[in-house]
Amino acid sequence: MSxxxxxxxxxxxxxxxxxxxxxxxxxxxxxxxxxDVPSVVTDYLDECRVRGILLVRIVHGRGKGVQRxxxxxxxRTNPYVESFADAPPASGGWGATLVTLRRGDV
Numbered sequence: 001m002s003x004x005x006x007x008x009x010x011x012x013x014x015x016x017x018x019x020x021x022x023x024x025x026x027x028x029x030x031x032x033x034x035x036d037v038p039s040v041v042t043d044y045l046d047e048c049r050v051r052g053i054l055l056v057r058i059v060h061g062r063g064k065g066v067q068r069x070x071x072x073x074x075x076r077t078n079p080y081v082e083s084f085a086d087a088p089p090a091s092g093g094w095g096a097t098l099v100t101l102r103r104g105d106v
Contacts, residue, residue, distance in 0.1 A: 023047045028059040029067060037067065041074045045101060049080055054101045057087060062095040071097055 021027075027044045029037055041058065048056050060067040075084045080101050087096035 023051055023053065025053050025055060026057045026059065029071070030059065030061060034067065034070070037070050038074050041071055042078065045078060045080060045099065049101050054103065056099045056101065057091060057096050058099060059092060059096045062093070065094075068094065068097065075099060 021044070023044070025048070027041070029040065032040050037060075045056060048054070058071055060071050062068075072084065075081045075097070082100045082102045084097050084099045086094045087098050091098070
């Protein structure tokens with residue numbers, strides 16, 4: 001440890017600390033571990049709905065399509081999702097999914 005090293009705080013949040021995300025109409029999943037994606041998507045969409053954000057773009061990347069499949073499986077089982085589709089080419093194409101959430105209670 002050098003004199004400039006303040007210890008573990010320099011390495012970012014601890015693994016068990018929650019990550020606070022700003023809630024907007026876009027969720028980029030690139031920084032999340034694949035095992036966390038289902039819960040992150042579900043929790044994020046819940047918060048969007050509470051805040052009245054009913055159109056959300058989820059960026060999962062193109063790759064082999066594994067992350068896209070996981071996201072779309074979560075969306076198919078979420079009662080608050082009215083519809084979803086691949087984003088148009090200018091908004092990420094099949095590397096992003098556009099989600100429309102239902103208004104009010106289900």
